[in-house]
Amino acid sequence: MLSLSCAALQPLIRNLDRYVALTPDDRAAIAALGDRSQVEKPAHTDIAREGERARVAHAVISGWACCYKDLPDGRRQILGFLLPGDVFDLNLDSLREQDCSVSALTRVRLAELLPSQVRALPDDHPRVWKALLLQQQANAAILREWLLNTGQRTAIERLAHLLIELFLRNRAIGLASREGLKFPITQSHLAEATGLTPVHVNRTVQALRRQDLIEYANGHLKILDLARLSDIALFDAKYLCVEEYQ
């Protein structure tokens, strides 16, 4: 039974282990943390809304989600993608309102981390707590890279950069191989994430395909030439906490 839940929580443990070397005891603590209460959300539903106060923190167990902000007139910016092992709504100040919304892109399984559990963490499992804080910092680093991306890179550079990031992040948690990865992201999502229009994302995707850099169809993405794609994207993996690059 415990081993069963451990299997589901493997991405979370694997993700946090990237930031701090975890002991077996730490892993057990994470398993206990994530096992208490899990929920499922269907695809295309909101998990959290901007302006609400988060009751609990969440860790993604399986599936894809994204956080986003929108403007009153409907324009929307995706701020980041959440993959298995990613923690969000980790609010140190329960009074503070969420400043962005979170939406499920696929059916998503989430672990709910109660405030009482989270508050006990610094004392009871300092390494786990540190790993969580470092994951937050790593997310901020990704955000900075995204700002550089939308602010300075051209359409093809942006798109290439985003695809590489998602490939590497999936690979780091064991969800991508040579053969590619499950990629439940539409071109409209890519548009909202890059600040482009869907039409122009389509043009750009085709340019990448024509150059034999990617395959992208039917919810599946394959990077055909990572080196060349990285050149185009001006990609530098340092901002991701992913050691082995190639």
Added chain:
Amino acid sequence: MLSLSCAALQPLIRNLDRYVALTPDDRAAIAALGDRSQVEKPAHTDIAREGERARVAHAVISGWACCYKDLPDGRRQILGFLLPGDVFDLNLDSLREQDCSVSALTRVRLAELLPSQVRALPDDHPRVWKALLLQQQANAAILREWLLNTGQRTAIERLAHLLIELFLRNRAIGLASREGLKFPITQSHLAEATGLTPVHVNRTVQALRRQDLIEYANGHLKILDLARLSDIALFDAKYLCVEEYQ
């Protein structure tokens, strides 16, 4: 002597007090923290470089700085402005390399926070530590708003939004009044922060001036009509930890 240093550290204390109600003891702790070692950097010099490891954390005592990333071909994106009271390089993991550079925009006075001091903080002054973590979270919220800004807003919206943010942040630390604020930011800086070109920033600044929304000259900025400017910018102050909006 202590009172003298307290005067200089007032912005830091005032800034952190926004996140957690500080006791006199906490304030004394912050003063002691910031008083041990201070350095001055001349304008237009780098304080930290991407790829380096930070020896110490820094708090801005006076002056303006910015953090930025650049691409190999020289394109540069400003990721945020650092004002008095802002803490940066707060690295929980001393091994990790900085993922962005920091540059002084004016002559800047900095307090150096030694790792040993920072490490002692969670135990010795938990409220101060919490305030620091919340400031980091607030910075991440600003970053998300900037991504929305560059990704979705038009040039005039972007610029208006940035100017309002800088006005409100300065006012929150007592550096702006009805009469405006010291604004040591060139149009080229605004361009690098918004992902526009200096030429187009200039066009847009003039549009704002023509509509009697701002005065901006000689290192001084004045917001003439905050309400109207906020409408244009689609500005929502919630993302800033600044209570009294008007």
Added chain:
DNA sequence: GGATGATCCTAACATAGGTGATATTGGCGC
């Protein structure tokens, strides 16, 4: 007080990317 350099301003022109509208495809429920 003339030289220097940074900043700001302007204008003519170029283009990356946006808009709107209309196919086409493909997965999926019945």
Added chain:
DNA sequence: GCGCCAATATCACCTATGTTAGGATCATCC
């Protein structure tokens, strides 16, 4: 196997913003 809907693909045209280039202004320093 048919109908439906979302997602993808094209196309023609448009515009916000970029580019290049030059001139005006202003502070600083010898």
